[in-house]
Amino acid sequence: MSQSEKTKIQPKPYMNPYLAGIGLGISLLAGFVLVGRGLGASGAFTRLNAAVVETVAPTHAHTQSYWKKYTTKKKAPLDNFLVYQVLGMIFGGLLSGFAAGRIRREVSRGPSISSRWRLILAAGGGLLAGFGARLAGGCTSGLALSGGATLAISGWVFLMCFFGAGFAGAALVRRQWL
Amino acid sequence: MMAPLFKTGVFGEVGFIIAALLIGAAFSFFLEQGGLANARKLTAQFYLTDFTVLRVMFTAIVVAILGLYWLALLGVLDLNLVYLNPTRLWPVMVGGILVGLGFAIGGYCPGTSVPALATGKLDAAAYLGGLLVGIFGFAEFFDSFASFTKAGDLGPGATLDSWLGVSPAVVTFGIVLFALFAFWGGSKLESRFGGGEAGS
Numbered sequence: 001m002s003q004s005e006k007t008k009i010q011p012k013p014y015m016n017p018y019l020a021g022i023g024l025g026i027s028l029l030a031g032f033v034l035v036g037r038g039l040g041a042s043g044a045f046t047r048l049n050a051a052v053v054e055t056v057a058p059t060h061a062h063t064q065s066y067w068k069k070y071t072t073k074k075k076a077p078l079d080n081f082l083v084y085q086v087l088g089m090i091f092g093g094l095l096s097g098f099a100a101g102r103i104r105r106e107v108s109r110g111p112s113i114s115s116r117w118r119l120i121l122a123a124g125g126g127l128l129a130g131f132g133a134r135l136a137g138g139c140t141s142g143l144a145l146s147g148g149a150t151l152a153i154s155g156w157v158f159l160m161c162f163f164g165a166g167f168a169g170a171a172l173v174r175r176q177w178l
Numbered sequence: 179m180m181a182p183l184f185k186t187g188v189f190g191e192v193g194f195i196i197a198a199l200l201i202g203a204a205f206s207f208f209l210e211q212g213g214l215a216n217a218r219k220l221t222a223q224f225y226l227t228d229f230t231v232l233r234v235m236f237t238a239i240v241v242a243i244l245g246l247y248w249l250a251l252l253g254v255l256d257l258n259l260v261y262l263n264p265t266r267l268w269p270v271m272v273g274g275i276l277v278g279l280g281f282a283i284g285g286y287c288p289g290t291s292v293p294a295l296a297t298g299k300l301d302a303a304a305y306l307g308g309l310l311v312g313i314f315g316f317a318e319f320f321d322s323f324a325s326f327t328k329a330g331d332l333g334p335g336a337t338l339d340s341w342l343g344v345s346p347a348v349v350t351f352g353i354v355l356f357a358l359f360a361f362w363g364g365s366k367l368e369s370r371f372g373g374g375e376a377g378s
Contacts, residue, residue, distance in 0.1 A: 014219075017230045020212025021237025027204040028238055029245040033254075034197045036182030037261040038242075039205055041289035045306070046313050053314075066320035081198045086292060088202025093293030095203065096210035105298040108217040108285065115300075122217075122301040123308035125284015126291070129277045130312020133288060135327065136273020138263060140281075141205075141289035143270070145235070147263040149242035151337040151349055154265035158274040162287075165278030170224030173283050177221045 012100040028145055035081060038146025042133035044086035046070070050077040110177040121176055181255040206293040208234075215293035217285030217301060224282055226371040229364030236357040243350050262337070267330030284308065 014020075031038045050070035054061035054077065061067045070077040097103040109118035133139040136158055138147065144162060147155020170177070180186060184194050206215075212234040213219040222228035249255035281287050284305045286294055291309070294302035320327075332341075339346045 014213035014230070015208075015211040017212055017233035018237050020208045020214075021234040022241050023208035023211070024205065024234060024238035025241025025245070027201055027208060028242040029249075030197075030204070031201050032242070032246060032260050033181045033183065033249065034201065035184040035194060036259050039201070039289070041287075041292065042309070042313070045288065045309055046317070049310055049313050049317065053317075064317070064320075065324065066317040081194070084195050084198035085202035085205070088199035088204075089206035089289075089292040090296045091199070092203035092206030093210050093215060093296030096207045096293065097215075097297035100211070102210070103297050105300065107300045108294075109301065110218065118301055119304040122284045122286075122304040123311075125280040125282070125286070126305035126308025126310075127280070127312040127315075128308075129280030129284060129286075129288060129305075130309040130314075131316045132273040132276025132280060132312075133309075134273070134313055134316040135323075136270045136277065137266070137327075139277055139289065140287040143263055143274075145238060145242070146261075148239045149246060150260060150262050151243070151339055151346060152263040152265060153267075153332060153336045153338060153341055154263045154270045156338060157265070157267065157270050158277075161271050161274030162278040162281065165275040166282045167224050169279040169282030170221060174225070176283075177218060177285075178225060 011102040014100075024145075025149075028149055031085075031146070032149070037081065038142070038149060039085065040082045040138060040142035040146065041086060041089075042130065042139040043142060044080070044082040045130070046134065047077045047080055047083055110175070112178070113176045118176065121173065179253060179256040181249065182259050185259045186256075205289075206296070209290055210293040210297060214290050215297055215299070215302075217294065217299070220290060221282060221285055223364075226367045229361075229368055232360055232364050236360060240354055240357050243353060247346060247350060262335065264334070265330075265332040265336035266328055267332065269327045269329060 028038055047070055050061065050067050053067050054071045061071045107115040107118050109115065136143060140162060143155050143158040148159055180188065183189055209215055213230050214234060219228060220231055223231050250257045277287060286302060286305045288309055291302045291305045295306060339349045342349065
């Protein structure tokens with residue numbers, strides 16, 4: 001056992017999943033009641049991309065068919081609900097992690113995969129998700145949770161495809177997790 | 179009708195930003211508390227060992243559905259002012275499949291990767307890096323599949339209740355039953371395939 005393992009704090013157990021779900025549901029409901037929309041995540045990263053492109057190549061950002069949806073509005077791409085909400089998420093995650101003693105610099109992985117391969121697969125998964133979320137018009141937060149709660153057909157179709165593909169994909173990368 | 183408060187002018191731009199920050203913080207707090215910032219726990223349900231994700235997600239959806247329904251019924255919330263995701267069947271299916279594959283392979287979805295990064299997970303940073311590149315690629319090649327992103331458009335107001343031709347209460351009841359069945363089934367599978375503590 002290494003020195004760092006000896007001194008590490010034992011993290012608190014996770015909250016009861018139904019209680020965490022109620023908390024999450026109330027956060028989602030708060031979005032609808034306060035500002036008239038649910039949660040999201042991938043939209044904020046699209047706006048971050050748009051802002052970077054606008055800084056590096058302003059003409060391209062203002063004329064290209066996808067970026068211009070974000071860069072030619074009255075508000076700057078980063079002046080948006082989802083961007084503030086994701087900033088808030090960093091604080092919320094930190095707060096919960098500190099409270100439970102779960103802040104630790106590590107690579108989450110199963111026992112039979114190297115850190116390097118885990119990072120490569122994580123980046124690859126992110127790539128698929130980024131492309132897919134833009135195609136679908138949202139991700140698990142913006143479509144499955146927010147669309148699901150408003151009974152939007154898109155939310156439920158997304159949810160079913162998301163879980164189905166998750167099971168299929170997991171069979172291919174068993175070694176990564178188990 | 180008072181809500182949505184921002185749209186009915188109860189608070190302005192500053193309140194909007196504060197609300198967004200607080201909602202995001204609460205969302206992420208409960209994700210992390212529930213174990214949804216842990217990639218091994220997130221993916222464990224696919225190996226039938228830990229159905230935490232399903233429990234947290236479906237509980238959240240049911241709470242929000244019931245909340246929206248009752249607040250609208252009490253006349254507090256005007257559902258016409260609440261954003262409804264449009265339904266373009268084909269891109270949402272292909273997109274859902276890609277995000278699901280990305281979830282199994284990458285270990286996160288875009289939302290859960292944020293509290294994971296906040297708690298020091300380096301693989302969440304790699305996932306977010308990939309996510310930004312994926313979004314960038316989509317945007318740059320958008321013209322090649324711009325028409326596909328509108329394929330199978332069901333038009334405005336595409337909700338389960340309008341599609342099935344029943345009241346929202348019936349759909350809600352069905353979803354609650356489905357959630358209870360899924361919780362029961364998940365517990366059965368967990369006790370059969372072991373664990374319940376994956377990645378904790």
